[in-house]
Amino acid sequence: MxxxxxxxxxxxxxxxxxxxxxxxxxxxxxxxxxxxxxxxxxxxxxxxxxxxxxxxxxxxxxxxxxADVALVAANEEALFEDTHSWVGGNPNGDITLVEFIDYRCGFCRRAHPEIENLLETDGNIRLIVKEFPILGEDSVTASRFAIAVKQLAGNENYKAVHDALIALPGEVSEPALRRLSDAFDLPTDDILAHMESDDVTEVIASNHALAQRLRISGTPTFVMQTQMLRGFVPADDMLAIAEDLRSE
CATH class of the missing domain: 1.10.30 (DNA Binding (I), subunit A)
Structure with a gap:
């Protein structure tokens, strides 16, 4: 109005x-x-x-x-060079895509296959995932579990758990996480105990602080090089943006 x-x-x-x-x-x-x-x-x-x-x-x-370009420029190191986020796609790609994600977000779930398609189609994109739980306790629990897996079991297992969590139906309960962890033959008890550790808490706090500086309040939110993309973006549109960035 x-x-x-x-x-x-x-x-x-x-x-x-x-x-x-x-x-x-x-x-x-x-x-x-x-x-x-x-x-x-x-x-x-x-x-x-x-x-x-x-x-x-x-x-x-x-x-x-x-305004978003200026915000990205002011937070480049935290966005693209932090030591706690998972990095996938092509680690040496000429385009970096950062995704702020909440596992309980319907649009994040919708975006997940689009991102997979983007990485497969382009082949020269570096993906960074920022755990950004904002939709309640289940979101926080899921992110804590994923981060704990990364810290204790490595990047490959994080990716497997990440893909499973984004499709996980129902509540994110301890029994559900135990079944998930056991399915990937992970050290379940150690991971569940580590979820509440300071190391995990610091990752979530750091991502929330970064999101606040970038004025991000929803998921998914993407940063592709200098551009911020707020909300769901189809793979074809991301491919077009990547090509535009390469031609600059």
């Missing part, structure tokens, strides 16, 4: 004579006529409001993109 009001004001400013805009200097009768002129114009030309809204939204999107 706010955009509609702003657009209406913009339309008025663009379509009425300049002298008519001195509202403070108008008499009551002139002010009433001014309002009537605005209303009549918008009733006769409603499409102008939609055009103004589209222009306004485009400008806001461009401003947001510029």
């Amino acid at each position: 706010k955009n509609w009001l702003i657009a209406a004001a913009a339309v008025t400013a663009l379509t009425l004579p300049a002298h008519s805009l001195d509202v403070d200097g108008m008499s009551d009768a002139e002010r009433e006529a001014f309002r009537a002129e605005i209303r009549q114009y918008l009733l006769e030309n409603p499409e102008v409001i939609m055009e103004a809204v589209a222009v306004l939204e485009q400008r806001e999107a461009e401003q947001q993109a510029q």
Whole structure:
């Protein structure tokens, strides 16, 4: 609704004579006529409001993109060079994609096969996963488990558990995690005990602090090189963005 009001004001400013805009200097009768002129114009030309809204939204999107580029630049080391995040895809790829993920997020689950498709199709993308649980206790439990697996059992087992957690139905309970851990022949008791360790807590706290600096409040959120992509993005669109970045 706010955009509609702003657009209406913009339309008025663009379509009425300049002298008519001195509202403070108008008499009551002139002010009433001014309002009537605005209303009549918008009733006769409603499409102008939609055009103004589209222009306004485009400008806001461009401003947001510029602000995001600055945020990414200010946090490059934490985004691309931290020592606690899992790195996959092509570790030597010319494009780095960072994903902030919550295992209980429906759009993260929808994005997962898209990311797999992207990595397979392109072959030159480095993927960094940031555990970012924001949707309740099940989200936190799932991330703690995944991080504990990485810290105790290595990157390969983390990837296997990561893929399983993103598809895990039902609650993220201890029995469910035990079954998952046992299925991959992991040191289950050690991992469950390590979930509440300071080492795991520090990873989650670090990722949340980074997300706050980047003004990320939802998942999935992606950072591809200099660009921030907020929300679900299909693989084809990511491929196009990657090619645009390579041509810069």
